[in-house]
Amino acid sequence: MSAYVILFWVFASLAAGGLLIGLCYTTRVSLPSWLGAAHGMAGLFAVGAFFIVNLLHAPQAGVLAWWSLGAFAAGVVGGLLLFRVLFPGKAPIWSMMMHGSVAAVGLYLLYAVAF
Incomplete structure (x- = not known):
């Protein structure tokens, strides 16, 4: 399994978590206050890992990875x-919705790189 496939699943799980946070917010279900911060910190960590993977594997991945x-x-x-x-x-x-759409574009482009 390549690093881009692993990153794809990390970002997909972050997107699923963000979707869950958004759905709970719109249905007025109370969530722990730290959940949004954990979502953001995990996203920041994943972007940092993605940057390192791009630096290491840039010639193979191409422009779509960047x-x-x-x-x-x-x-983020x-x-x-x-x-x-x-x-x-x-x-x-x-x-x-704007935050999620930008992330969905990134996930779509990462899918093209990973698979």
Whole structure:
């Protein structure tokens, strides 16, 4: 199993967790306050690991791997700005959808690299 396949499953599990957080938020189900921070920190760790993998395997992966990394990095920075700076208490639904769409683009590009 290549490093890109492992990264794909890591980011897919983070996306599933983010979807669960968003669904619980929209249905007003209370979640632990640390869950959003853990989602963000895991995303930041995964982006760092993705950067290292890209540096080590860049000639084989090509340009799509870097575009995918850029999309995930934009998702992490956007999530930080949207949920910790602009809307620290209750974020609007459109901000969650925007954050998730950027991550979905990154996941789609990573799928093209991994498989």
